[in-house]
Amino acid sequence: xxxxxxxxxxxxxxxxxxxAIFDDEASSLAHTRELVEQNMPHGVDYxxxxxxxxxxxxxxxxxxxHTDILIADVITPEGQLSGIDIVASLFPSGSGTQVIYMSGxxxxxxxxxxxxxxxxxxxxxxxxxxxxxxxxACDAIRTAKPAMLRIKEGHKERLINPxxxxxxxxxxxxVFLHCGSTSYQTYAKLDDLQAQLPSxxxxxxxxxxxxxxxxxxxxxxxxxxxxxxxxxxxxxRHAKQVQRDLLAYIALQR
Numbered sequence: 200x201x202x203x204x205x206x207x208x209x210x211x212x213x214x215x216x217x218x219a220i221f222d223d224e225a226s227s228l229a230h231t232r233e234l235v236e237q238n239m240p241h242g243v244d245y246x247x248x249x250x251x252x253x254x255x256x257x258x259x260x261x262x263x264x265h266t267d268i269l270i271a272d273v274i275t276p277e278g279q280l281s282g283i284d285i286v287a288s289l290f291p292s293g294s295g296t297q298v299i300y301m302s303g304x305x306x307x308x309x310x311x312x313x314x315x316x317x318x319x320x321x322x323x324x325x326x327x328x329x330x331x332x333x334x335x336a337c338d339a340i341r342t343a344k345p346a347m348l349r350i351k352e353g354h355k356e357r358l359i360n361p362x363x364x365x366x367x368x369x370x371x372x373x374v375f376l377h378c379g380s381t382s383y384q385t386y387a388k389l390d391d392l393q394a395q396l397p398s399x400x401x402x403x404x405x406x407x408x409x410x411x412x413x414x415x416x417x418x419x420x421x422x423x424x425x426x427x428x429x430x431x432x433x434x435x436r437h438a439k440q441v442q443r444d445l446l447a448y449i450a451l452q453r
Contacts, residue, residue, distance in 0.1 A: 215244045215245060215246060216243060216244065216245040216246075216267040216268060216337070216340065217245070217246055217248065217265060217266050217267050217268075218235060218245055218246070218247045218248070218266075218267065218268045218269075218270065219247075219248045219249075219250060219256065219259050219260075219266045219268070219269050219270070220232055220235070220247065220248070220249050220250070220269075220270045220271075221250045221251075221256050221269065221270070221271040221272060221282065221285070222251065222271075222272040222301075223251050223252070223272065223275055223276055224251075224272075225251060227272070227322070228249055228251055230324075231270060231301070231324065232247055232249060234324055234326055234329055235247060235270070235329070235333065237326065238326055238329050238330035238333055239333055239337075240330075240333060240334050240337050243337055248266075253275075253279065253280065253285060256285065256289065257289065257380075260289045260290070260379055265295065265296075265360050265362075265363050266290070266296050267295070267296065267297065267336075267340055268296070268297045268299065268333070268336045268337075268340075269286070269290055269296050269297070269298050269299065270299045270301060271285065271286060271298065271299070271300055271301070272300075272301055272302065272322075273300055273301070273302040273304075273307045273310070273311065274302055274303070274304065274307070281310075282300065282302075283300075283310055283311055283313055283314055286298055286300075286314045286316070287313065287314045287426065288426050288427065289426075290314075291314075291315070291413055291414060291426055292314070292315035292413055292452055293362060293400060293411070293412070293413020293414075293448075293452075294362055294363070294413060294414075295360060295362030295363070297317045297335075297336035297339050297340060298314065298315065298316040298317055299316070299317055299318045299319075299320065299332045299333075299336065300316055300318070300319045300320065301319075301320045301321070301322055301324060302319070302320075302321065302322060303321070303322040303323075305321060307319075315452075317332065317335055317336055317339065318331075318332035318335065318336075320332060346361075347359060347360060347361075348360075348361050348364070348376075348392070348395055348396065349395075350376070350383060350385040350387065350392075351385055351386070351387075352383055352384060352385055357383060359376060359378065359383065361396050361397060361400070361401075361411075362400075362411075362413070363378045363379065364376050364377065364378050364396075364401075364411055365377050365378065365379070365410075365411055365414045365425060365427075365429070366408060366409060366410045366411060366414070366425070366429075366431055367389060367392060367393075367401075367408070367409040368407060368408055369388075369389040369406075369407040369408070370407065372386060373385065373386055373387075374386075374387045374388070374389055374392055376392075377429075389403075389407070389409060392409070393409055396409070399447070399448060399451060400412055400413060400448065402440070402441050402444035402445065402448075403437055403440070403441075404423055404431060404432070404433045404434070404437050404441045405431070405432045405433060405434045405437060406434060406436075406437075408431050408432060410423055410425075410431055410441075412444060412445055412448040413448070414426055414427075415445060416428075418433070418441065418442060418445055419433075420433070420438065421433050421434075421435075421438070423441070
């Protein structure tokens with residue numbers, strides 16, 4: 200982790216949580232970090248990364264380190280995407296990131312329900328309420344910790360969190376796993392990898408493509424559009440099944 204990792208005695212068997220704080224005000228960013236360090240549950244290993252711009256947050260999100268907890272200010276400078284829109288784009292439902300919103304305006308409390316989130320905190324932050332939010336986030340991560348996908352990349356073995364995979368693409372005996380702006384490649388069959396991934400989240404949309412439904416924005420007759428505007432082909436053979444899978448996935452989120 201960047202921004203000077205912070206560690207406490209581990210009870211997670213070496214598992215380190217990554218916490219990202221997003222706030223365009225430097226003083227607020229520093230204060231929030233200080234409160235996080237004072238109020239994380241005892242026995243949790245973690246590191247903190249800070250972002251004051253959308254570009255910095257994108258860099259954190261697209262890195263090889265999965266963001267486990269995001270603490271995001273709802274309000275951003277005029278003319279820029281709100282914290283809610285940014286969460287919808289970078290950390291959609293099913294991404295595995297526990298989102299905690301913060302704002303100095305109570306009326307924003309209803310707006311945040313446009314996206315999946317864990318908590319809404321008013322600024323200035325109440326240390327006890329932040330402690331409760333962080334504790335709830337850690338509990339959610341422990342209970343929802345997914346089975347990792349094991350692949351071989353060259354001579355190295357990698358463990359990949361399935362929730363970070365936007366889609367898989369098969370080409371020339373290789374499978375490319377697209378995770379944010381990072382891609383992994385392995386010699387494998389797409390069918391074999393599909394069998395290891397959650398069937399409620401991943402849908403085969405084409406002979407050569409497998410898509411994570413949590414990243415889907417729209418489904419058209421011959422293409423799936425992801426939240427980052429990536430277009431993935433949908434073959435005629437798989438079109439009806441993708442539609443059924445997507446409807447079933449949406450129903451599970453309610």
